[in-house]
Amino acid sequence: MHDLLKAADAGARGCAGRTVQHQKLATIEDVAAIAGVSIATVSRAINEPTKVADETRRRVSEAIAQTGYTTNAMARSLRMRRSNMILILAPDVGDPNFSNILVGLETEASKRGYGVLIGNTQNDATRETDYLRFISSNQADGLILFTGHLPYGFGSDGGESRLPPMVAVNEPVSDSDVPFVGVDNFEGARVAAEHLISQGHRRIAFIGRSTSRAVNQLREKGYRAALEGAGIAVDPRLILDGDGTTESGRQAAEHMFVRDVLPTAFFCVNDATALGVIISLNARRYDLPREFSVMGFDDISFASFVSPSLTTMKQPRLKIGEEAMDLLLARLEGQPLERKEVLLRAELIVRNSVSRLGRE
Amino acid sequence: MHDLLKAADAGARGCAGRTVQHQKLATIEDVAAIAGVSIATVSRAINEPTKVADETRRRVSEAIAQTGYTTNAMARSLRMRRSNMILILAPDVGDPNFSNILVGLETEASKRGYGVLIGNTQNDATRETDYLRFISSNQADGLILFTGHLPYGFGSDGGESRLPPMVAVNEPVSDSDVPFVGVDNFEGARVAAEHLISQGHRRIAFIGRSTSRAVNQLREKGYRAALEGAGIAVDPRLILDGDGTTESGRQAAEHMFVRDVLPTAFFCVNDATALGVIISLNARRYDLPREFSVMGFDDISFASFVSPSLTTMKQPRLKIGEEAMDLLLARLEGQPLERKEVLLRAELIVRNSVSRLGRE
DNA sequence: ATCACACGTGTAAAGGTTTACACTGCGTCA
DNA sequence: TGACGCAGTGTAAACCTTTACACGTGTGAT
16 A cells, blocks of 8 residues: 555656656555565466465455556566467458458457457558567567468568468468468359359359469359359350459459450459449449349448349358467467368358349 | 577477477577677667767677567566557447558557557447556557547546546547547538538438437538528428438438428438438439439548449548547657647548539 | 766666475375 | 475566666866
8 A cells, every 4th residue: 555655656757848657557566565475476366366375365356456456468478478469460451351350350369368469561561571570579479461471571581480370361371381261262152153053144254363362263263163063164255354453343344345245144253343343334324133143252341232232252251350360379379280271151142233144 | 699599499388289489589688799798788779879889889780680689579668668559449440430540540650669459349348448458557558549438447537547648539539638630520511511502402401410429410510500601591300310320321311201301412421321321212213413412421432432422521531540649659758738639621522422403 | 187078888777577496384194 | 203295375586678877998178
């Protein structure tokens, strides 16, 4: 009690003007003094309650309540050589897929006593490198990657062993054995394309081919597998490039009309692309979905608000986040890594942008 | 050199199975040994370069490069009693306004050597309280609030003095003197409503009245001021409640048609609400914007993708984030707080959802 | 020649934990 | 009765920095 009052005066540092007086907080020593035990006992009462006598534990609890003591995380981290923090590296926190996965990550982490630190890299190598200081300075114990590549600076050189435990989400990390948690893109795309086929479509375009994006490639493969499974020949003229942006979807659709090789349905690599296609079709005054069907992938938040509302494959984002964090934490806690890849099923969400062919 | 090799062996802790071998990192002592100076000099060479001789500094730099040394943030934080971390408390990281503000916050923080920690509270009191441990355990030095209220647990009781430096964004914190950085909602709403008036509209609905949300109230006031300034009487039947969700916008519009008291233009409290109104109008097969004009507020990402694309007021989110962080960091560094409120101008973005009245 | 002072560096304390090791009683078993 | 083990606790080291203070040397002024 006495100690605490005295401590309150200290606080302020000698800077000019008025400085923030980060009130000197109660330490484990204050608690020990009040409870009449040693600091070791207080520490044990907190961390290994079974190891201290009931009566002692009670006194310590009381002292803690009285002082409002909280363990100083810095001191603990310093001593334990771990921070209980996870660094999340994302190229763009505005990405519609990001936030829900984040919620999952954060929920699971929080549940297990970890905090999450977010690094928005904007695909800038400097920023990526910069964020690694959190790892190398012990401020974070592990890494979740949204970026689809190893952080710049952790190249393919021998330094590999320096890598902290990592898990990739959203996009797998190519050419590495970083475990990945995500949706089964191949299977999901196949289900999506099969849905279009089941509605009578046979001329189905794929919008969003890309030689560089693993996700796009998997979804294209799923599309091809579905067509093949139904005995439909793949028409290369119906496969258009795209980088997954709305604009790329719009352009691809326009391109089709220019070349005048038209499908009856558009299978888009993602919802953003599908939105671009819909914008293009709407602008051309087509009546959707009567004249063209459009299918997306992801089920981002406004898929249901577009007109016509978008039929798409829903990514179980919350689940992805939780699983990824679970996997990472398990590794951190020394459990051997059992799976290099966790694939979750995408769910078909039927709305109004796909209709049965020929239903007039 | 020798030391480092030996250190590499240590690492692993005695847990069962194979444990993560957080490679023992080089410490300031290793560097000092190699450079042939004391650890104090190394520290100075890093933090106050002018205070060490050129030649010494060179040797230290070399030793640092050789060992790959990075200063241990935990030890530093412990010693300095500050973590150079900012905690961001947000009710929903998926909120379309959130991500861009975050980018601003994070950019400014990063520029000044701070990191940001994100707490997604989902408006859950438990989670809010839970996140405060970051503050009370010294893991974060300051707080950015998206929540519009003081974190639960920091009630109105005498404990106020325990509050860490804070800045509110997105929503001001009512009944407190927490500084706020945001858009000038009153002025922005007035500009928006004046735009509608300038297009000939006189029967303008306000969608999104709320007795509890400060933002809604300010925007409503701006709307009223604009009408008043133009000598237009406010018709209470044209003012409808709403909580800012898309669904509330849809319902409000539907409600108007049921009561059959119709405006020529809808001024919506935000873009999400406007989207709901547009969905309703589209569903009723009205030709927009010929038959009804709709105006939003915020300029969220897909305002330009709706059909018709949304005329709205753009919030300077990046700037808001930067200013807010700047303000907070200034306080942390002991500068007196000069402004309790920083209001930035919203910008009118003219798209296709508003048309001149009577243009057929 | 003396003093003052600046510059560059080292020594050691402090910051708040966790935990290996040692110690004290006390009960149990031979 | 003695040996032993166990439960509960304390002591002190270790984690890695930053920085106040002290020290030694060289330079300029008096």
